[in-house]
Amino acid sequence: MKVTDDQQEKQVVSKQRVADHGEVYTAKREVNAMLDLVKEETERIDSRFLEPACGTGNFLVEILNRKMEAVRKQFAKNRYEYDLASAQAVSSMYGVELLPDNTAICRQRLFELFLDIYQQQQHAEAADELKNCIQYLLRKNILCGDALTMLQNDGQPITFCEWTFIGISGKVKRRDFELSELLKNVEYDKPKPGEQGNLFADTGEPTFVHLPKREYPLTDYLKLPDYD
DSSP states (O other): OOOOHHHHHOSOSOHHHHHHHOOOOOOHHHHHHHHGGGHHHHTOTTOOEEETTOTTOHHHHHHHHHHHHHHHHHHTTOHHHHHHHHHHHHHTEEEEESSHHHHHHHHHHHHHHHHHHHHHHHSSOOOHHHHHHHHHHHHHHEEEEETTTTEETTSSBOEEEEEEEETTTTEEEEEEEEHHHHTOOEEOSSOOTTOEEOTTOOTTOOEEEOOOSEEOOOEEGGGGGGGO
8 A cells, every 4th residue: 555645744643652652753944954954975876874763764765765865876778787776775775663563664664765766767667576675674674663672563572684695796704693692892993703793883983792693694785585
């Protein structure tokens, strides 16, 4: 079911939800003003963003708009590289949302926006394999849970996938990290043995975390859904 413009622009769904969950969405103007404070990062295809209370995706939608414009500028004339870079752009965005209905809407909004932008920029529909890849990345990156307790709604730890794209080979390395471990950062001049870079660290920060919960072999990005 397509998300309507009215649903996208609402700041309050109901007074009851405000009372129960403090649910008030940020308007598009304010979203873009805040993103402009880190404008260069929003226009980097591989720059990672985490929205710990993403609602229906107002911030993530605008980030995807900016990232896909960067993809267009760099790769519009090469369909293979464009598809690869667009998947990388989606893979770099993460969200946590307390309410299941908002989580579903957020994923759907991002997927529909991706398809619309693809059609506009490539004057063609995305291939089914790419669509499946994008939907898979959104399922893995946009999670239903509580960022304060760091638990998903099923009681399992919030666990994010780090997707590392290897050049233009089309190969991707996946590593899984629990959010609770990512937040146990300690600063060092250099990493100690057995430590890895923080999935969401700012560029240049000497922060490091434990080894990932799980690692996966390199695979073609269009075959990522086969992991599950």
